[in-house]
Amino acid sequence: MKTFFLWSIASLYSIFSIAQDSPSQIDIVDFKTAAVDIYVNENSEIISGTVSYNLTILKDTPSLFIDAKNITRYDVKVDGKPVKADYNEKQIVVESRFRESATHDISIEFSTQPNTALYHIDKDNDGKWDQIWTQGQGKYTSNWLPSIDDMNDKIVWDISITAPSQYQAISNGVLLETTEVDKNRKWQFNMDIPMSSYLIAMVVGNYEVAKKMSASQKQMELYYYPEDLQKIEPTYRHTIKMFDFLEQEIGIEYPWKVYKQIPVKDFLYSGMENTTATIYSDQFVVDDIAFNDGNYVTVNAHEMAHQWFGNLVTETSGKHHWLQEGFATYYSMLAEQEIYGEDHYYMTLFENAESLIAQTKAGRGTALLDPNASSLTFYQHGAWALHALRGEIGDADFKLSVRTYLKQYAGRNVTTDDFLKIVSNTSGKDMSEFKNRWLT
Incomplete structure (x- = not known):
């Protein structure tokens, strides 16, 4: 439950993604x-x-x-x-x-x-x-x-x-x-x-940096305060493994040449997935002993997954926010499964379901495509929708759909229907019932 609690705190900033409205001039x-x-x-x-x-x-x-x-x-x-x-x-x-x-x-x-x-x-x-x-x-x-x-x-x-x-x-x-x-x-x-x-x-x-290399030869820059030299390994534990896993699982190479992670003091949230440069709270900078009580792994995986889902391909509006947060949550769960095993993955799904059920019983449940949905809905419900979709269309079609989606819309903005159209074309299945059950 501690990992889930920390992850929930990391999720809070999602409610600000549609906080300010500005006139659009993209047609001009x-x-x-x-x-x-x-x-x-x-x-x-x-x-x-x-x-x-x-x-x-x-x-x-x-x-x-x-x-x-x-x-x-x-x-x-x-x-x-x-x-x-x-x-x-x-x-x-x-x-x-x-x-x-x-x-x-x-x-x-x-x-x-x-x-x-x-x-x-x-x-x-x-x-x-x-x-x-x-x-x-x-x-x-x-x-x-x-x-x-x-x-x-x-x-x-x-x-x-x-x-x-x-x-x-x-x-x-x-x-x-x-x-x-x-x-x-x-x-x-x-x-x-x-x-x-x-x-x-x-x-x-005031920073120093530890430079690593991923399997695909992408440079990883792991920043730290000079006094935290001994905390580099436990703070960034599993970072390279998760990065390599996500590239392989997603099927699309990390789009940029460098990936940086920078701790800061008094950060508003747990982490933020700025393109190529994740900023995160220095409360996650830990030594070997503190790692067991609370660590950066979940937040690390979530912000890393955003580099594909949110940064490379971006929602058109808050109505489709799950395309960023649901995807990032789902793929961070897969990355943690690679580290901690299948039981951890299914326990996380169970805990997420319990939280969603409690939200509904309290009268606060909303559709996933509601732009005013809670962070719990965008993140955990979104991850559950993807878990269900993978089970419905099969592993091969799911992976092919995601790869096609990222290739087709790289550097662009998307809607839920853009994604579902690709899923339908790939799997040959009508996604209307899935959309109705899981999204609306």
């Missing part, structure tokens, strides 16, 4: 790439920088917007020329003659003082921050970075961070280079697959 403009250059001030909590977007206009429009909150200063240019822009506390609205099929570069120089989504942590209570981390799920990244809240507009993000040289900066993707800038250091990261902005990560702090 397609943001292609973003180059972010962030400056972190050692003596301030103000974040400043520049973000430059390359975009294509899909339909004539006199203006477009970039989501932005807590902005204290901004300057906008289109194709290198200053343009009129207004700020309404939620978006920077850029005015220009945007013509269909035209491509443009929009750059925003800005400063922001975020009150959420990016946190300065004073670990030693000396009145100065010594760690920064972000939490973007819930469409919160725009609280510190002018970005696109709509998860259906996926962008290739390249991020650079200039921070005090005594710290290490970590973000999504491969580290290309570091350069010295006065008393600071600039870290430049590269991504090559588009992703939703809620998956952007930034961590600045």
Whole structure:
């Protein structure tokens, strides 16, 4: 029950995935790439920088917007020329003659003082921050970075961070280079697959890193505080084994070149699956003895599975949230079965069923496709649905369906019907009854 309890805590952030609604403009403009250059001030909590977007206009429009909150200063240019822009506390609205099929570069120089989504942590209570981390799920990244809240507009993000040289900066993707800038250091990261902005990560702090290699030659970067050298093995125990298992079980190689895991202090939840860079609570940093009482294994497996389910393929809206959380929960259960055995897997299924039954008896049960469902429904009910689906169509068709689904929608957004159509085509079975019984 302890493992299940910790897993439940990890699940709580799912309720924020649909917490903020922003107008959609995906039928008007397609943001292609973003180059972010962030400056972190050692003596301030103000974040400043520049973000430059390359975009294509899909339909004539006199203006477009970039989501932005807590902005204290901004300057906008289109194709290198200053343009009129207004700020309404939620978006920077850029005015220009945007013509269909035209491509443009929009750059925003800005400063922001975020009150959420990016946190300065004073670990030693000396009145100065010594760690920064972000939490973007819930469409919160725009609280510190002018970005696109709509998860259906996926962008290739390249991020650079200039921070005090005594710290290490970590973000999504491969580290290309570091350069010295006065008393600071600039870290430049590269991504090559588009992703939703809620998956952007930034961590600045005092870290060392243990580098490992998966069976498929993917680099694993396991970060730790310098004083926790002896806790690396128990904290990250089974990480490589689970990673190798998930690649084999899912049938799709991990899509990126590097996978990082970074502990932070006072994290809001147990973990967050930012693309290539999972951030997790440093309460899971344990030694050999503490490992037996509570450890990172379940959270580790869950956030790892999200790299495929949620990051590579992303829901279109909260109605289809189980495509992320149900899948991540199910595959983390399979990864734990690989470590702890079949009895552990079925005991987890049983505990999940008991919790779902209790929720229903309390009058709080909802359909899995209800966008206002509880995290218990999205996660545990979603995992149960996949367990049932595998039993219904057979192991071979289930695996082929998942592989086809990930290949067909890689870098894109999906609905439940997109997935079920692939299952039906693969298995030759009508999924109407399954959808009615398990999802609606």
